[in-house]
Amino acid sequence: MLTTFHQTFHCHHLTHPTKLLHSSHHHHHRPPNNRIIPIHFSTGIFNSLSAIDKHKTTNQDHQNQHPDDDYNTQFIHLNKTHKKFELNSAESRCGILSNMWWADLKGAVGQRINIEGLLFSVSVVTRNKNWVIPHVKVPDVRYIDWAALKRKGFEGVVFDKDNTLTVPYSLALWGPIAPSVESCKAVFGDKIAVFSNSAGLEEYDPDGRKARALEFVIGIRVIRHKLKKPAGSAEEIEKHFGCDCSKLIMVGDRPFTDIVYGNRNGFLTILTAPLSLKEEPFTVKQVRKIELALVNRWLKKGIKPANERLLSDALDCVKEPPSV
Template sequence: MQTPSMAASSTTFYYPIPKSFLLSSPPRHKRNPNLISCSTKPICSPPSPSPPPLQTTTNHRSQKQNLRLPTFEDSFLLYQFSSSSNEDPGFFNRIPEQFDGEPRELVLPSVEDNKGLAISSNMWWADLKAAVGQRINVEGIVSSVSVIVRDRRLVIPHVSVKDLRYIDWGELKRKGFKGVVFDKDNTLTAPYSLAIWPPLRPSIERCKAVFGHDIAVFSNSAGLTEYDHDDSKAKALEAEIGIRVLRHRVKKPAGTAEEVEKHFGCTSSELIMVGDRPFTDIVYGNRNGFLTVLTEPLSRAEEPFIVRQVRRLELALLKRWLRKGLKPVDHSLVSDVTQFIKVPSDL
């Protein structure tokens, strides 16, 4: 029989373990919000551990080593923000390797590869410059200010029609005109398209029958050296529509008619300039002595927002000056332009 003292000494007490000890996960270090990490793979070997008093210095070094230099992929993203993909499909074909979603280590070129790197950089810069140039026509802005201040008559076309179907090509030929120069976007094709606008095909074929090979496209996209530096767009357009695309270095409305006259073998006063923009196509044509024909845009849906707003301003100014009785510049071969307008038979 156990005594009370023996029972007390053999009693066992159980203390429950707190749940926080059983369920808690291993402690995590807080991530430094100022740390920039662009890749899961380290570009350089990690820094060696440093004593606690130099923790701040270590963080700064870690930040510098996690930063990576700009790569070709970065340039591609910048290009995407500055231009739409359908403006330069050839740009995608120059990407050296496909993106697979995995981080890549930075590989610096050797001295022997410097020449190839320079060529690639020049191609990228030309594409980026072209993309910005398509949206910002500096020459056009300067010319527009000059026209508004000095000679507004340059904006007034000799002939205004809805589209090419309303032009009597035969009558123009009988009056002594020897060739036709077309703008591309929204005159022959939809913006950024290679195909002729379907309703215009009969009129284009009629123009070819009347003027033969003496027709050409003079555009601020295809054929412009700044935008089409390798002639790929000009060649693609020529293959699609069967019309010669003139190569030139200066954007309309700036520049002279020297390249155009050289192609046709006649003076610009014997040529017809057809386009949809008063402050580019018409100003260029009137300034250089062409007979100018203004058409309405074929489609505004594909145009960038800024282009649509500029177009609205151009047309508002043109209508205002026409209401005030402003007349176009005189042309040596034309006194009555109404004879060049017809009602299309297919309407």
């Protein structure tokens, strides 16, 4: 049942786990007023986090205020602030909404078109085919033996988000893998993180609100970074973990992004099958098919992954998950 890098990995043989999560979406009646639907839940988290940030800023301003300021000074200040707010509130609201809308639009387009990924794909196909070959392939993270990896000397784990920990565009862990993620936390402590091309990426999440919302829900630190995988070095990751990438594990579902990035930077790379294809954009689905076809073709030709010295350790760290 286990799939290593020697075997052909057919993602379409996996059942679609999100049917369990989305079964309620098949009802066409309007949800009752007291039900919190997912979009409201996410919006509530974003608004709550913004309110927390504003509260912190207000508290800092009060702490810096001189103790001898009298009531009249405060009243004048409030009057000026109120008038300024009345004059600028409409403009501010438009500006904030425009910035949020533009960031969200860029993020949605970025999920479909990864220019950096396309450029690296040319390099992979022409010169560096071993970059795209993972050290291990598993159906999902339940097949990873975290304790065994720790015993082998690995010090931390870096996860992709979409279709590795969550279904696309969701903040919540996919239910069946939650125990495995908790096991990973128990083994590695705070030495785990998310490195995503959506949440935490400066271009699509400039104010970090998506990263903070994800951290709030899943309890895992999201690393902020400037370049989209597979481009860029691992400087932000090494700074976060305080160790070299050769002691870290990269877990993701995309060969030409997660695996190429991990292999280029010296990680142990683990490829998972996507948790759900239903929510993915059409373009991403087609690119994924091409990626997996190339990986399987090169595996049959005997191409080995980069940093092959890690391979013997990795194969000992795959297990059968407990029956569900």
